[in-house]
Amino acid sequence: MTTTHPPVPLQPYPGLPLTLTDVGEGRPVLLLHGGAGPASMTAIADHFAAGRRVLTPTHPGWDDTARPDWFAGVDALVETYLDLLDDLQLHDVLVLGSSFGGWLAAEMAVRDRGRRRIGRLVLMGAIGPQVPGHEVRMPTQAPNTPGPSPEAIRTMLAYTGPAMADPKLLHRLGRVAVPTLAVWGEDDAVVTPDFGRAYAAAIPDARFEVIPEAGHLPWREAPDATFAAIDAFVAAGDGPA
Template sequence: MTTHQATGLTIEPYPGLPLTVRDVGAGRPVLVLHGGGGPVTMSGVVDHFAATSRVLAPTHPGWEDTPRPEWFSGVGDLAETYLELLDDRDLSDVVVLGSSFGGWIASEMTVRDRGRRIGALIIMNAIGPRVEGHEVRMPTAPPGPPPGQDSGAAAPPRGPSPEAIRTMLAYTGPSLSDPKLLHRLARVKVPALVVWGENDTVVTPDFGRAYAAAIPGARFELIRDAGHLPAREAPQATFAAVDAFLAATGR
């Protein structure tokens, strides 16, 4: 896999809240938002887009030992902070792509985007709305390496750490959902793609279909042989769907 030279930015959108952002590549801006597993889960997404685009990949406050003030505790706080990041950098026609918890932030950003900075929305196995009959099941990290992998090899865990889960719950609350979001998604006015791994046990494909149905004109793509992280588990099929979507929107 090709990697790209990145610049690490640390900005302070609010006093006492330093924000770490990976900035790599050039071209149409893409904002990549990670889920509970942290930035490492989105490394393949960053590398894929960095070949042709400028990628901004923030670390949500509280992950990777970054500080999170007690008052900074809602998905709305993250959404507003990242919209301000786009404003501060004077970025437009931005592709916002979020996975899992990051998909919730991406959706909330797009609903709130009164400055029309966002040009397309892509969410992958996202949580956020409350869908009756479809509960979110919290993923867990295994105690050891995946089967068949050398225990001495360096590899990211398959689920969020307990610390990451605690941080995520500080933003989401115990329900892991917003009962109003499904209705508010009708405000999305940009092309949207909802990508879902067919074997996801955290949020089922039917949850994803309901998510997509709430967004006007959204496209739903089911990725075979993938679970909650299709960009890692079936990258070829996932990126083919993403690239075809962006090409169809004329970008």
């Protein structure tokens, strides 16, 4: 049976409650969703919860949660989630981010240098850096496929700005000091595999894996290949706690 931890009242700033799902036991995993919202991470949470403690926050503004106008910009979320790891006294955390959540995860790793809150990093179809010659295409909601709603897109743009990229991030990624895996769908229409290769190349010793017959959310289209790549990467770092 998967353990569900009792809810902790989280309010990183006055008037800004933070919704957090916290299940399982063991080494911690922090899952950061993209525009499709926290429900898009359910399969990943279920995959890890059998042997790890899995935390999935809802970024303020998604799923009808509060986001005051002043709470904007990627840095607001990044500092909130780094503080969350401190408040919960977590270290050696596996941080996995998808799409916009990958941007947050990468920026967290840049800022965590030397603090050891983050132990390993997985980026899946991540946006964030400005890569010359590679535009980020706005994700769309395909028929019969859960995706970002128009409201979610508006909320995401409040954090990312209209360019959906940070021109300085590609250069700062050289400060990432934890093992990193970049997982990309072969048919990703939001950020191409070439974008992903440039992303991974900017991170020291990062591994890059392309998942055949998969798109922007590869664990949906090709779950076996996606989880095999992630599990092999995670297992390589599973020494004594």
